[in-house]
Amino acid sequence: MQGWLEPIGPEEPRVYWMRRAIVLAVAVAVIAGIIWLFGRPRSVTGTPVSPSPSVSASASRTPSPSPSTPTATPTPAPETVASVPASEPTAEQPTEAAPPAGEPTPAGCQPAKLTLRVEGTTPLSRAEPEAGFHVVVSTTEQSCQLDLAASAAALAITSGTDEIWSTNDCAEWHPSGNLDLAAGQEGGFDVSWPIKRADGCELSDETLGAGTYVATASIGQSSARFVMQLQS
16 A cells, blocks of 8 residues: 555656556546447437439439338329220211101092092904003192002903902902102003903903993092993
């Protein structure tokens, strides 16, 4: 203890005190350094977040290196695209133009307002293959349409009370077609008689006798006659 308080040695006492002061200062500095080093608060190093790339950035720019701890890349939300139903065409379909409206179909002719006239040839020869007649039809209505089949238009050949032939005997002989009539205008249809007697659709081989024969055309309540002579 005496050696620590009173320096012993060949040197002067102040030399030993200076050495002790230096050692003490170094020891204090070392202790202070240790206390400062371990006693200061540690700084927390955060994970650097790379800035979002700018929209106008060039694609050739080199990206910054990734940090040691990878950051989660946000998944972009899926873009909502409106779907087109399969039943609907994607291309516009051309639409067909509606046909122009035509004139309305005239009403049916009233048989009571019809006037008939039968035109033919007389005298007739039994040697001829057939006799032709033209039935002329007119009306007092402004306009109407005559359906020959629906109106039961007919032509019959008689001799007195003897019925020789008629378009009603066979369906193939019925007049058909439509006549568009108007007041002051005439229409008509043709009928051919084979100058034979008929039994249904069959023609008789009987030779008709010479004499007077009448062709009568009728449509409903309207009728007309043509008188002719049949010669041998």
